[in-house]
Amino acid sequence: MxxxxxxxxxxxxxxxxxxxxxxxxxxxxxxxxxxxxxxxxxxxxxxxxxxxxxxxxxxxxxxxxxxxxxxxxxxxxxxxxxxxxxxxxxxxxxxxxxxxxxxxxxxxxxxxxxxxxxxxxxxxxxxxxxxxxSNSLKPDTNYNHICEDGLVISDEVRRYVRGVAKSRTIPCVIYGETGTGKEEVAKLIHKRRTETEGTLPFMAVNCANLNSDMAASILFGHRKGAFTGAEKTTNGMIGEADRGILFLDEIHRLDEECQSRLLRVLNDGTYQRLGDTKTLHSSFQVIAASSKDLDDAVIDGEFLMDLRSRLTGVDIHLLALRDRPDDFDPLIKLFFARENIKVSEPEMDRIISRCKSYYWQGNIRQLFNVLKSFATMCILNEEPLEADKLPEYKTMLAPGQGAQKSREKNWQRPMKESLEELEKQILIKALASCKSKSEANQILKMNRSTFDSRLSKYGLD
Ligand SMILES: Nc1ncnc2c1ncn2[C@@H]1O[C@H](COP(=O)(O)OP(=O)(O)OP(=O)(O)O)[C@@H](O)[C@H]1O
The missing domain is CATH 3.40.50.2300 (Response regulator)
Structure with missing residues (x-):
């Protein structure tokens, strides 16, 4: 009652x-x-x-x-x-x-x-x-000529999205590297639900950004005066998400106390705000995202086994951009359509094929940021958009590939410079491996005065 x-x-x-x-x-x-x-x-x-x-x-x-x-x-x-x-x-x-x-x-x-x-x-x-x-409602612009819902997503993922939305309660964990669209997929589940249920809240929290002092208060709310600076009693994200969706990004980064509290509210719908004894109720669908396998997080002692079990429902795996080569075409076209920038067809093809050659550590988010920087620079310089003006950042390459690429380019300079660079590297290695300069000199079988002058030349003496 x-x-x-x-x-x-x-x-x-x-x-x-x-x-x-x-x-x-x-x-x-x-x-x-x-x-x-x-x-x-x-x-x-x-x-x-x-x-x-x-x-x-x-x-x-x-x-x-x-x-x-x-x-x-x-x-x-x-x-x-x-x-x-x-x-x-x-x-x-x-x-x-x-x-x-x-x-x-x-x-x-x-x-x-x-x-x-x-x-x-x-x-x-x-x-x-x-x-x-709630932070889900954004203007819905129609890019259906390129992709449905303004998102380039496989049919398989769309099927999962529909299923999770239809169930209204089943938990869902979305896996994928940074920038692969985990939050976009969560918002799409929300959109599908609102189509049948009417408006409902969508609260998103990035657990990686929560410092452990504030995490419980942001998620579960606090009572006025619970700590210095708590000027008002708050509902917390859990309370705000009631009857809707709570999206927990990077959930494996949540501290243990919050994991236990979350487990409780997922089990029986009850929780308490910080500094309060009153029992509150909230019932929401939880969608979690993680760049680490939650089972691995359990094995590594970072995630509660019970919470992992409670989150067992539908797992959605989003591929890295480099593993979805067919998606470059619609994604790049979507970007230019959204920015209202016209690009000729042959140039578009060149931009697409150039983009396909990169690794994209930051996935779709990085692709869009690089295209934005590329388009802005061309427009500011009053130059046409041409594929060879695309900037190249190290994080567009595979980890370690940046260094290798610069080594590959090393030959494009006078032979004397390359030989001196090589000589310097050999001297550094020899000095690091030998007990004394004399030992290094003997092994390298160099004239002693030449050896000394080279050390002095390269600042190694
Ligand atoms: N499937 C997609 N179709 C079109 N654009 C996308 C898609 N996925 C992601 N994007 C774009 O990439 C940006 C980053 O996506 P999102 O924030 O969902 O990635 P994420 O995987 O949640 O990243 P993080 O793990 O760093 O939080 C979005 O703002 C959107 O512009």
């Missing part, structure tokens, strides 16, 4: 509300702001119904209901707040709304049904406020 707190200073009206809600709610009654605040702090209230004009005591201001609304929203943001007033002025209701009231009721309230309608409206409003804070 839902727990309601009714705040009303007039005794008769309080009795009336009591008779109205009896049997339908577990109720608590308060006549003054102090009583109301105390009950809010101690009784895990879910719904607050407060009069705005609390005037029984002539020393009190007539608008103390505002104070209670503000207190509830700052300290117990999960509580649904309905403001009541017989005041016909719209400004009164607007102020209540600005302070965070989720809905209002015009007094007198005659029937329980009126309250129930107001509760439904308040719930929708609270949910809409959460949606506005």
């Amino acid at each position: 839902r727990r309601i707190l009714i705040v009303e200073d007039a005794e008769e009206q309080l009795q009336w509300y009591e008779s109205l809600v009896e049997g339908a709610f577990q109720y608590f009654l308060a006549k003054t702001p102090d009583e109301a605040k105390h009950l809010l702090d101690t009784e895990a209230i879910e719904l607050l119904l407060t009069d705005i004009h609390l005037t029984q005591d002539s020393t009190l201001s007539s608008f103390e209901g505002f104070d209670i609304i503000q207190y509830a929203k700052e300290n117990h943001p999960e509580v649904l707040v309905i403001a009541m007033s017989a005041d016909p002025k719209i400004t009164t209701y607007r102020r209540a709304h600005e302070l965070g009231a989720d809905h209002w009721l015009k007094k007198p309230v005659i029937e329980l049904q009126e309250l129930q309608i107001a509760i439904d409206a308040a719930k929708s409003n609270q949910y809409l406020k959460r949606l506005k804070r």
